[in-house]
Amino acid sequence: MIKYLIQKEFLQIRRNSFLPRLIIVFPIMVMCVMPWVMNMEVKNIVVDIVDIDHTIESQRLVQRITASNYFIFGELKDTYAEAMKDIEKGRADIILEIRDGQYLLAANAVNGTKGAMGSAYLSQIVNEELIMKNDKLATVIPTAGNSPHSTFHTSLLYNPHQNYQLYMIPALLAIVMMLMTGFLPTLNIVGEKESGTIEQINVTPVSKWAFILSKLIPYWLIAFFVVTICLLLAWLIYGLTPTGPLWLVYVLAMLLALFFSSFGLIISNYSDTMQQAMFVMWFFIVCIMLLSGLFTPSRSMPDWAYLTTYINPMHYFIDAIRTVFIRGGSFGDVAHQLLALLAIGLFMATWAVQSYKKNN
Numbered sequence: 001m002i003k004y005l006i007q008k009e010f011l012q013i014r015r016n017s018f019l020p021r022l023i024i025v026f027p028i029m030v031m032c033v034m035p036w037v038m039n040m041e042v043k044n045i046v047v048d049i050v051d052i053d054h055t056i057e058s059q060r061l062v063q064r065i066t067a068s069n070y071f072i073f074g075e076l077k078d079t080y081a082e083a084m085k086d087i088e089k090g091r092a093d094i095i096l097e098i099r100d101g102q103y104l105l106a107a108n109a110v111n112g113t114k115g116a117m118g119s120a121y122l123s124q125i126v127n128e129e130l131i132m133k134n135d136k137l138a139t140v141i142p143t144a145g146n147s148p149h150s151t152f153h154t155s156l157l158y159n160p161h162q163n164y165q166l167y168m169i170p171a172l173l174a175i176v177m178m179l180m181t182g183f184l185p186t187l188n189i190v191g192e193k194e195s196g197t198i199e200q201i202n203v204t205p206v207s208k209w210a211f212i213l214s215k216l217i218p219y220w221l222i223a224f225f226v227v228t229i230c231l232l233l234a235w236l237i238y239g240l241t242p243t244g245p246l247w248l249v250y251v252l253a254m255l256l257a258l259f260f261s262s263f264g265l266i267i268s269n270y271s272d273t274m275q276q277a278m279f280v281m282w283f284f285i286v287c288i289m290l291l292s293g294l295f296t297p298s299r300s301m302p303d304w305a306y307l308t309t310y311i312n313p314m315h316y317f318i319d320a321i322r323t324v325f326i327r328g329g330s331f332g333d334v335a336h337q338l339l340a341l342l343a344i345g346l347f348m349a350t351w352a353v354q355s356y357k358k359n360n
Contacts, residue, residue, distance in 0.1 A: 005214030243328035
């Protein structure tokens with residue numbers, strides 16, 4: 001019985017002129033475009049410089065800033081007030097004033113991230129220039145347990161080139177899985193409700209479990225196909241492959257698909273129209289995504305918000321997939337996340353079956 005129901009689902013997908021194209025085009029578009037766009041690295045910071053000293057050292061510093069890939073040299077202003085007018089009009093992001101061997105940095109904090117990181121980049125350049133000038137460490141960032149006259153060298157064990165694409169591709173994989181296996185099952189059932197075809201299933205002896213599985217299995221297979229496309233594109237375009245076992249990536253993806261497809265069916269069971277289902281699904285998806293630590297560190301959240309990560313499957317998936325993809329983690333390293341995803345997925349699948357009202 002379930003075999004024919006699954007065939008019915010694939011026939012519906014194939015006869016839909018839009019869905020097959022979406023399943024293929026969407027992951028390709030996300031993997032080809034988004035890693036270049038979703039980049040937290042701050043560049044193109046416009047700097048106005050007020051050079052009162054006009055020394056060789058100050059001119060060398062200006063040249064270093066101009067040559068940097070992170071900064072765009074704005075203008076050389078005569079006074080700080082003139083430079084501030086550029087800040088107020090949005091023509092500059094940072095002011096560097098050089099006066100009597102002292103350096104003043106003033107950043108436009110309307111965009112807090114750009115202002116803070118831009119100031120940090122520029123401070124590093126100024127600090128290096130002072131070290132070269134004095135032939136010794138002139139400015140030290142206080143660090144607990146270190147001598148004020150020691151130098152520091154950072155060794156990056158994972159992602160040594162600080163390639164942000166390597167960090168974002170697992171996150172994009174999660175977004176693709178969330179949208180493809182969450183929204184499609186939701187709209188599928190609600191669409192059948194609106195068209196009335198689901199009533200033909202309700203009058204048959206098909207059990208709840210058989211009906212729900214027939215709705216979930218096709219989207220698990222679609223998830224498997226989508227993950228394969230994403231991994232192939234990551235390898236072909238960016239030269240990135242999982243450092244850890246490949247099968248673990250698929251297991252994590254299938255468990256996440258179990259959750260989102262079950263969650264989508266729950267939403268559809270309580271919704272009467274596609275518009276209602278879309279709005280409810282989007283509300284929960286946005287909350288799950290923003291509270292997962294996908295874009296920002298979850299430990300930076302307030303304590304009450306961080307507690308939500310214990311029941312957020314996306315948080316477990318992001319943590320585990322980055323461990324496998326970047327750090328080369330094994331099964332033992334992500335066992336906790338796997339168990340959490342399995343438990344949440346089975347709970348949601350059971351809820352999906354129980355919430356489905358079948359009229360016998």
